[in-house]
Amino acid sequence: xxxxxxxxxxxxxxxxxxxxxxxxxxxxxxxxxxxxxxxxxxxxxxxxxxxxxxxxxxxxxxxxxxxxxxxxxxxxxxxxxxxxxxxxxxxxxxxxxxxxxxxxxxxxxxxxxxxxxxxxxxxxxxxxxxxxxxxxxxxxxxxxxxxxxxxxxxxxxxxxxxxxxxxxxxxxxxxxxxxxxxxxxxxxxxxxxxxxxxxxxxxxxxxxxxxxxxxxxxxxxxxxxxxx
Numbered sequence: 001x002x003x004x005x006x007x008x009x010x011x012x013x014x015x016x017x018x019x020x021x022x023x024x025x026x027x028x029x030x031x032x033x034x035x036x037x038x039x040x041x042x043x044x045x046x047x048x049x050x051x052x053x054x055x056x057x058x059x060x061x062x063x064x065x066x067x068x069x070x071x072x073x074x075x076x077x078x079x080x081x082x083x084x085x086x087x088x089x090x091x092x093x094x095x096x097x098x099x100x101x102x103x104x105x106x107x108x109x110x111x112x113x114x115x116x117x118x119x120x121x122x123x124x125x126x127x128x129x130x131x132x133x134x135x136x137x138x139x140x141x142x143x144x145x146x147x148x149x150x151x152x153x154x155x156x157x158x159x160x161x162x163x164x165x166x167x168x169x170x171x172x173x174x175x176x177x178x179x180x181x182x183x184x185x186x187x188x189x190x191x192x193x194x195x196x197x198x199x200x201x202x203x204x205x206x207x208x209x210x211x212x213x214x215x216x217x218x219x220x221x222x223x224x225x226x227x228x
Contacts, residue, residue, distance in 0.1 A: 004046050008195075010054060012083070019082045019109050020050060026105060027074075047196045053079035053140065056163060056202055059191050062087045066136040069121055069152055074102060076140050076165065081111050088113055090134070094120045125154045132157050140165035145172045146179040149205070153183040156207040161188075168192055168199040184208045 001024070002017055012020070024045060053076030056062070067090045068077040081089045091102055091114060099116050106114045117124065124130055137152040145164065152162045162185070166172065173190070180186060189204040 001046055008051055016082055049075050050079050052195055054083050057083055062136055064135045067134045067155055069137055069139045076138055081114050085113055090115050092117045092121055092124055121151050125151045130155055135160045138163045145176045149176055149179045149183055153185050153207050158207055158209040160207055162205040164203040166201050168201045
């Protein structure tokens with residue numbers, strides 16, 4: 001497993017690697033019971049789920065509170081939580097069996113940095129309890145990009161970042177232009193990479209302040225690590 005991570009210039013601590021090895025066995029067992037994914041080969045699980053999830057760590061340093069929206073059976077949530085132990089991850093889902101499963105996984109993996117919110121993404125973004133409360137929002141391989149923006153940007157604090165894991169689709173990017181303008185957000189970086197012969201991309205979208213024209217972003221930038 002470690003050699004495959006190194007293939008993508010990902011260096012893991014011994015404890016992190018041990019957790020991924022344990023997670024692999026847990027995922028395969030659960031997948032045999034309820035068919036989580038059509039990907040069943042060990043190498044493919046590692047590459048297309050584990051590595052794809054933590055490619056983000058190469059490009060940006062996550063901090064404080066990160067919401068994972070509409071995650072597909074724990075990706076990128078658990079891999080990111082394993083590799084960012086000081087970050088608080090919040091998982092939003094309305095499906096009870098998923099919530100119970102994540103509690104089981106986090107307990108067995110001894111992950112202390114994952115909490116859950118039981119609710120529908122379509123409703124959470126309208127709840128004042130959660131609006132403009134989070135530093136990062138992530139979403140991997142889920143809804144159409146403009147729809148994702150509608151549900152995620154309202155959850156972000158000003159100047160913080162929504163991270164979308166997508167296939168490399170320039171037309172989908174273009175389709176988000178109106179939504180970005182309406183939500184006062186902008187794409188600040190698009191990182192393309194090839195993973196298991198598939199062209200993928202991570203899109204970083206910043207929520208702007210209503211006063212962003214008067215006060216340039218550089219005055220407010222809260223990140224300690226430059227976006228690569």
